[in-house]
Amino acid sequence: MAKKKVTVSLEGAVMTDAGLTYKGVIMETIDEKCEGCERIVSFEDKKYCPTYAQPATKWSKGVCNFATHARADVDKAGKVKVNPLKASKRAARGR
Numbered sequence: 001m002a003k004k005k006v007t008v009s010l011e012g013a014v015m016t017d018a019g020l021t022y023k024g025v026i027m028e029t030i031d032e033k034c035e036g037c038e039r040i041v042s043f044e045d046k047k048y049c050p051t052y053a054q055p056a057t058k059w060s061k062g063v064c065n066f067a068t069h070a071r072a073d074v075d076k077a078g079k080v081k082v083n084p085l086k087a088s089k090r091a092a093r094g095r
């Protein structure tokens, strides 16, 4: 199956005294963990994420589930998390 192309933009975003405003929300710049994500959009020499207004907050709870460069099922330490429900089904099938 072909990988879906991510199309993102900050069309209509306006820089105000409070910061970059997009769809009525003040946008924060990306987190360092966002580097490499295809959703990053540059606006006046700064990088923003049209998907999440506060990227650092998104990463504080684990891997961003919309990241194109990291998988949501890999935790911060790089260990693969096993979905408990899937693990239970695998055990029941004897695999």
Ligand code: SF4
Pocket: 030, 031, 033, 034, 037, 038, 039, 040, 048, 049, 050, 051, 052, 054, 055, 058, 064, 065, 066, 067, 068
């Ligand atoms: S989608 Fe997630 S990883 Fe990608 S730029 Fe936005 S907050 Fe960062």
